[in-house]
Each structure stands twice: as C-alpha cells, then as structure tokens.
Amino acid sequence: MENEKIIKLIPKKKKGFLKIVFSRMLIIGALIAFQIFMLLAIYAWFSEYFPHFTIFQALFSIIMIVYLFQCEMDSSSKLTWLFLISMFPITGSALLWFTKKDIGNYALKERINFLINETKDKLPQDNNVINDIDIISSCTDDLCYYLNRSGCFPVYANTDVTYFSSGEEKFDALIDELQKAEKFIFLEYFILDEGYMWGKILAVLEEKAKQGVEVRVMYDGMCEISTLSFDYPERVYKLGIKCKNFSPIRPFLSTHYNYRDHRKILVIDGKTAFNGGINLADEYINKIERFGHWKDTAVMLKGEAVQSFTLMFLQMWNISEKSPEWDKFLTETYKNKESKGFVMPYADCPLDDYKVGENVYMDILNRATSYVHIMTPYLIIDNALENALKFAAQRGVDVKIILPGVPDKKMAYALAKSHYKTLIKSGVKIYEYTPGFVHAKVWTCDNVKAVVGTINLDYRSLYHHFECATYMYKTRCIPDIEQDFCETLEKCREVTPETIKKEKFFYKFFGAILKIVSPLM
DSSP states (O other): OHHHHHTOOOOGGGGHHHHHHTOHHHHHHHHHHHHHHHHHHHHHHOGGGHHHHHHHHHHHHHHHHHHHHHSOOOHHHHHHHHHHHHHSHHHHHHHHHHHHHTTTOHHHHHHHHHHHHHTTTSSOOOHHHHHHHHHHOHHHHHHHHHHHHHSSOOOBSSEEEEEESSHHHHHHHHHHHHTTOSSEEEEEESOBOTTHHHHHHHHHHHHHHHTTOEEEEEEEGGGGGTTSOTTHHHHHHTTTOEEEEESOOOTTTOOGGGSOBOOOEEEETTTEEEEESOOBSGGGGTSSOSSBEEEOOEEEEEETTHHHHHHHHHHHHGGGOSSOOOHHHHTOOOOOTTOOSEEEEEEEOTTSSOOHHHHHHHHHHHHOSSEEEEEOSOBOOOHHHHHHHHHHHHTTOEEEEEEESSOSOHHHHHHHHTTHHHHHHHTOEEEEETTEEEOOOEEEETTTEEEEESOOBSHIIIIISBEEEEEEESOTTHHHHHHHHHHHHTTEEEEOHHHHHTSOHHHHHHHHHHGGGGGGO
C-alpha cells in the first residue's frame, strides 16, 4: 500500500498558476507594464519634465546599446536585445542587466567550475585510442581534442552501443538492465512524472535498494511546478532511495530557469548507461497520448565509455554535497572487447565559454561529404547554425531535417516554420512527422558518424541548459540509426515552397513576430 501512495498521480491542473508565477514572460510583462505606467504618470502629472525625461531616455538607450555590443553573445541575441532596448529603453536595459549579472547564480557557477576543475583529470585519454582514430579520421581526433578542452570527455573504444528507435524499446531494456544492478544505480532526468513508467521503475529501484544497491535519483527543479510534489525527495527517501532535485525555481530572485538540467542519464554499476531524449513519463512510451504518436530515441552503452556518464552524474549530484565522492564509482570499468568503432559521450554546460552542443553539430555539417540527417523537435536557431545548414546543402550534401507534424508548443512550431523558406531555398529538405510529435535528437552523417542525446536545435538547449549526448564514430549501431531515420521519413510530409504558401496565417504571423525575440524563448 505504501508504494501505491508513492506513485499516486499528482493532479497537474493545480500546477498551472505556478507555471505563470515562475515564468520569464511574467517578468518581462511586469517590466513593460511598469515602464508604460511610468511614462503615463510622467506625462499626466509631470508634463513639464517630459522633454527632459525623453532626452534622458535617449542618452540612456545609447549607453546601453554601446554596452550591449561589448557583451559576449551571438549576433542574433544582440539584435533581439537591440530591439528591446530601442522599443522599451528602461525595461529592455533592466532585463539585459538582470540577465548579464545573473543574480542568484554566482554560487552555482563557482561550484560547477570547481567540480569540473577537480575532475578534469579523473578520466585520462587513452593515447592508443587517439592513435587508432588518427589513422582512420583526423577530424574525429580534432573534435576529441576540443571536447577534452571543454571538459573531461575522452573518446573510447571497447564500448558497444545499442540504438532504440522508440521509448517503448528503451523502457523494456531499461527495466531488464536495472534488475541486473549489483552495486549502484544513478538516474538523472529532466522530467519524472508519476504514472505507469515511473511507477514500474520505482518498484525496481525500491527492490534494489533493499538488496543493498546504492540508488540515487535526481530530477530538474521544474518538476516541482509541473509534475511532482514539493516533498517528493522525502517521499522517495522512505523507500531507501537517495533523491534530490536540481535547482528548485524561485520566482524573480534569479535567472535559474535559464539553467535547467535537461540531461537524461542512467548509469548501472559503471558498466551500462542510457542516454537520449526519453524522459521518465508515460507519453514517452505512448502509454498516454498528448500530441499524437510520440517519436523518441535513445542509446544504451556497455563498456568503457560509461565512465563519462558516471562522471557527468556525479558532477551534478555533488553540487550540493560537502564531501564529493569520485573514485568509489569511477573505478568501475568494463571493456567490451566485442565492440566496434569509437564512442565519445560529452556534456554541455551553460556556465562556461564553450558552446559544445552547437559546435559539435556545426563540425558535423562542415565536414560532411555525403549526407546529414537530423531529427529534432524544435528549429529555433541562430544565424551561424542556419548558415552551416545552408552551406552544407549548397555544397551538395544531402541535408534532411525531420520535425514534428503535431506540435507540443504552437509558438515554437511557428518559429520553426519561420526558417523553412530560406533553408529550403538553399537545398535543405524539411519534413514533418504526420503521426504526431518528434522528440528525438538524432544526427547521422556519411554512414560513419552519429549523435544521439538531449540537445535540441533551439536556444534553450544550445545556450541555456545543461545537456549531454553520445557521439559515435563507426560504431555498429550507426546503420540502425540511419535505417530508423529512413523509416520515419516514410511517415512524413515534405515541406515545399507550395506548402509554405498554404501555411496557416497564425503560424506565418507569429513566426515573423516571435523571430525577433526568439533568443529569449
């Protein structure tokens, strides 16, 4: 009976008000309303001072624009801020200052940087692997060098990768692997939602905890305002499971909602790891329907590369721990001698100077010779990534992108459509998945490279979230990934200049408007 209480569904309709209170749009709306009120007040009550205020506002705008162009950010973001400051000088400037100062995140940044520096040598690169790669492909060697500069992300041999083309496939394998656990289980997911999927997983975790397996669960703090109760860690702790949420959201006090833990990691005994787009909620295995059929993907690693995911989990878990533990878990190594190719798990931290997620994608596009095939739920990109997609297509590379046919967010859908015309004109082919929603984050290239992970093609994933992915080179599963792309393509409608002309006015209008502020979404 206790387990039934633990997995009881929390009515989501009670969380709606909290989503509004904690949202970025509420802050922006409040600031704009304040400026409009101030302007009206000055005009009504202090009309003789209005010319002076206008001059002050103009000078203030010029100063903030000069400051803006000294800031380190991509050109698309600068144009968005320029628009806001020009339209709403005081509101736009206050929001820019609030964002750049990053109030409330100083301690988080310091702690993350400390943990990354402390662990940068925990997983040394095997030079024999580098030598083997160099013989085959110097470009993969170059990317490994870059990723090791941004963090501790070695490239591994002796790792086998299994690809899952659906949440259902991953779920079945996940349950089987959890039941084999003997020492520890680490779960780190963006979303946990009480229901069939999480309830069944939780039952296995409880049983393993009783057997003496160390079980740790971490989920993003956004769950507190969308899926889980505020006391959920305490409830799970009663089952013998260590549980915490990452960065609980506090309204107005900080920009914490910029730095969500969007990663999906499961590590078992340091021997097996899961990664991909699939969260632990029923829609991801089509147990419930939200936006038609939910198309998602994942990979399972067995071998040495699992150590990277163990380290990623420990880095996030130890943010709030006084005495971090590393070697106790990183000593667990497993060489899969039957494996083929090379595997390089990597993470993307929004608090450093590296744009790892975007740069890996751009590296694939810039080095491709035959094709780049992509599945992504969103297409909200900056000029640099858009140009890389266009340039690859213009070089004769077959660039195909599969996007949802049924959106989860209409505004994001409208923004994606705002990129269609220019991409198609350059030769990029775009398709929409007619059965429902594509949540997969998959890239395949030239029959030799693939990436499966959590990194979407939008500003949130590329710049503002903690993310992770698995980069593969000549692994055995790459043909499976490409086959899944081709089979998914058969269920899609192609976007053409003719279909763009027939697009609903709603998407055309809001796509054009929202594109101005897309870096803030």
